[in-house]
Amino acid sequence: MTTPEPTPEPSHEPSPGSTPEQPSAEQPSPDRVFRSVLGIASGVFLLALAALFAGDVMLRGEGRSPWLALAGLVLAVPLIVAFTIRPAVYANDDRLKIRNPFRSITLPWATVADFRAGYSSEVFTQDGEKYQLWAVPVSLRQRKKAARAAARAAQGDARGRTPATSGARGSSSSSGAAFADQTLADLRELLASRAAAPGSRGVARVRWAYEIVGPAVAGLLLLVVLAATG
Incomplete structure (x- = not known):
């Protein structure tokens, strides 16, 4: 009677030339978005009104009127978007991102000191800088x-x-x-829980909104040229 040979246990050693599996990178937490519904609604209304008036002048106007209407529309549209639709505040576990009319500010939670709502909503950094929160209006x-x-x-x-x-x-x-008080209370809660987290470290970053500034400057220059050559 023969004795069966033992079955060898599977080896967990990586085979030559194989690459060990790497842990997947941690996905960033989803953003909580704070915006003014009234601001967005008023922006949509103003855009429709500007398009209606400018379109009528461009279709029916004579001489330089269509060009003036076009220049005014190119100037007005980015400004309306900047002050009504664009402002927003994004907050996740790692950072606070503020989208103001002409700038975007990214603040890791470790750089944030406090929030305040007076005549406007504001955030203060550990370095003493102050930024307004256009998306959180104060009533x-x-x-x-x-x-x-x-x-x-x-x-x-x-x-x-x-x-x-x-x-x-x-x-x-x-x-x-006020809406501002509740929003700032939520942001303070996030700040208190995440300021000391490893993922919340970093430096503040400020970026100009060239997608707003560029078209507005182009419209203004077109108006100046039309006025100078008229």
Whole structure:
């Protein structure tokens, strides 16, 4: 009776000439996008209005009028887009990206110090730089309303009212909380949780929006040339 030979265990050693598998690169976390819906809507309306008026002049105008309308449209369109549709704030686990009318600012979380909403929403860096958040407009009307409600609630507490009795009059402060306040609260939460993370290190980067500046300058130069030669 013969004894079967043992089956050799499969070897885990890489064969000659083979390349060991590399771990896949970590994918960046998805962005949270903060934008003004009212700003986008107003931008679309203004673009349609500009196209309507300029198109009418270019089709029916005489002499230099169509050229002036074209130059005005080339100048107006990028400016309308810059101040209404373009502004946005992108935030993920590693960095904050601010898209303002004429610049894009990328700030790793380790470079961010704080946020503030006064007359405008702003971010401060560890180096003392300040950048506005055009995509997060501040409603001064809501801010004043919330401040008055908070002042009434404070007076009620000073007079000995309980939270239950003073909450009825102070509830407007929570319902009237500004969009900017909620957005900045979300960004502060991300900053607190990610500022010390290894992936959040780096330096701030600022880039001019040449895709906006270039067409606007071209339209302005065309207007100047038409005016000088008229």
